[in-house]
Amino acid sequence: MTTEDAIVFDKLSLRYPQGEDVLRNLSFRLAGGSFHFVQGPSGSGKSTLLRLVRMDLFADRGKLLLFGKEVSSCGREEQARLRRRLGLVFQDFRLIPWLSVLDNVALPLRIAGEEDSSACAKARELLAWVELSGREAALPDTLSGGQRQCVAIARAVIARPDFLLADEPTGCLDSGIAERVLFLLSELQRGGMGILFATHDEALVQRLGHAILRLQNGQVVREDGWRTGAGEEPSPQVLQQAAG
Amino acid sequence: MAKDTRHSTSGKGRVVKRRSRRRNVLFPTAVRGRGSWILGALTVPIMAIALLSASLSVALGEAARGWQKQMRGQYTLEIPHRQSGEQIFGHGDASTSAQDQFAQEVAGFLAESDEVHSVEEIPEADLRTLVEPWLGVLPPELNLPKLYEVTPRDAEAGLSDTLVAALAEVAPAVRLEQYSAWSEPLLETASGLQLVSSGALVLAVGAFVLVILLIVRATLASDRSTVRLLRQMGATDEFISREVSHFALRTGGLGALGGVVFVAPLLWVLQDQLSGPLAGFLGWQIWLLLVVSPFLAAAMALCAARLSARWMLRAE
Numbered sequence: 001m002t003t004e005d006a007i008v009f010d011k012l013s014l015r016y017p018q019g020e021d022v023l024r025n026l027s028f029r030l031a032g033g034s035f036h037f038v039q040g041p042s043g044s045g046k047s048t049l050l051r052l053v054r055m056d057l058f059a060d061r062g063k064l065l066l067f068g069k070e071v072s073s074c075g076r077e078e079q080a081r082l083r084r085r086l087g088l089v090f091q092d093f094r095l096i097p098w099l100s101v102l103d104n105v106a107l108p109l110r111i112a113g114e115e116d117s118s119a120c121a122k123a124r125e126l127l128a129w130v131e132l133s134g135r136e137a138a139l140p141d142t143l144s145g146g147q148r149q150c151v152a153i154a155r156a157v158i159a160r161p162d163f164l165l166a167d168e169p170t171g172c173l174d175s176g177i178a179e180r181v182l183f184l185l186s187e188l189q190r191g192g193m194g195i196l197f198a199t200h201d202e203a204l205v206q207r208l209g210h211a212i213l214r215l216q217n218g219q220v221v222r223e224d225g226w227r228t229g230a231g232e233e234p235s236p237q238v239l240q241q242a243a244g
Numbered sequence: 245m246a247k248d249t250r251h252s253t254s255g256k257g258r259v260v261k262r263r264s265r266r267r268n269v270l271f272p273t274a275v276r277g278r279g280s281w282i283l284g285a286l287t288v289p290i291m292a293i294a295l296l297s298a299s300l301s302v303a304l305g306e307a308a309r310g311w312q313k314q315m316r317g318q319y320t321l322e323i324p325h326r327q328s329g330e331q332i333f334g335h336g337d338a339s340t341s342a343q344d345q346f347a348q349e350v351a352g353f354l355a356e357s358d359e360v361h362s363v364e365e366i367p368e369a370d371l372r373t374l375v376e377p378w379l380g381v382l383p384p385e386l387n388l389p390k391l392y393e394v395t396p397r398d399a400e401a402g403l404s405d406t407l408v409a410a411l412a413e414v415a416p417a418v419r420l421e422q423y424s425a426w427s428e429p430l431l432e433t434a435s436g437l438q439l440v441s442s443g444a445l446v447l448a449v450g451a452f453v454l455v456i457l458l459i460v461r462a463t464l465a466s467d468r469s470t471v472r473l474l475r476q477m478g479a480t481d482e483f484i485s486r487e488v489s490h491f492a493l494r495t496g497g498l499g500a501l502g503g504v505v506f507v508a509p510l511l512w513v514l515q516d517q518l519s520g521p522l523a524g525f526l527g528w529q530i531w532l533l534l535v536v537s538p539f540l541a542a543a544m545a546l547c548a549a550r551l552s553a554r555w556m557l558r559a560e
Contacts, residue, residue, distance in 0.1 A: 080475075080478050080480045107477065111474065
């Protein structure tokens, strides 16, 4: 492992109780600031892999290192600290329905113990970035799917995490909105944030041209354009499309 | 979060004014959940019972202390009435004047002693009033024994055996009784009742804490997905338990306030109705207890909720 490695899978396997191995003997490294796709059909283990990274699940065998720490040996407080270095974006948004958009976005800062006034100011800035100024007081249910995903992205990045885990973030969005979401993620990556993006959409993966980790039946079957350095750029066409 | 009043557009295009303010992350589901208000409402009768028990316990304690202080070292001198023709000690007949004279002599004998502070006759009218609740109105022709209240100079030491023996020699049929002979069973009864009310208080407080635990458990169960999301976002058990305990804090405080609303008028009425040995024992301590109980209950609910939430979160 180098000091730049943010996420390291070392011969990692996971089996659900009374089931087959979901992930088998995975070994790879992701550098800080990199953009990687995890691609594969449904049931290939993409979401499970992301759940392992966010410590929602723990491996049966092998090691997972996050920012240089082996997660299975971390205590609850240390795990919480590591989780705060990750941003999460889900396909189903997972916004808290009874909190306003502003409160949803500011939540990670509240968790981190930041003052309300400062958290709100930052949340407003981010809402402006995702073009949702003026909707601060709205409840999530009153927003469209695309707007909700933008709120989710704002929430995921407000605490300036080192790595963003995106689990099918464009899965239930129409193509125009999906491009907008991709544009936002690319902007974040250009700012130095690492991104791990799980998707089953082959066309999307091909268009963006980032490194790809292909999964099938819980195993890595192919790695395309595998790079671990920072500063990868999305393809100019996508940026143009999103901006347009 | 900070207050933020904004105009926003509803789904139908209407402009609605919404107020965004800091909200607890977890409790709303518990509040909105069907029937969950029952748990909150349950704290009102529980706290009313707790307050009544506490008031009774304090009042009985105060009463017992008052009686003890008032009666410590006191004696009753009883000079029995004799029928006509019966011999009275040192006197040949049982006429009223002879009896009065004899009584005065016995009282004088005691009053002259250095050990005695005072000897006061209890008026016959008072005696008749005292026995009225048990025996009804006594006919005037029925003679009652003469009673004197004897207060020793030293309440702790009481009267010496020498003096009691000397009195027995002078007037063998006269009875000199310490108040403690009859006040001790009363004090024991008061202590027993105080123990029962304290037990009821402990049970009510236990029930209150259990309701709070139920609320915490219900909140964590109904908001399981939110708890998981918060954890994924890096929230510690401390943060989550703090969020849960906000609701418990409010429930505890409001429950106790509801209990006070029920109990205070009851005690107010009771205070006016109490007479005899219990009069005046609903003192300032009880009113102070009513004032501080919502704060105490809220603090207790907060601690119980926070500790139990942390324990439940760790056990998951």
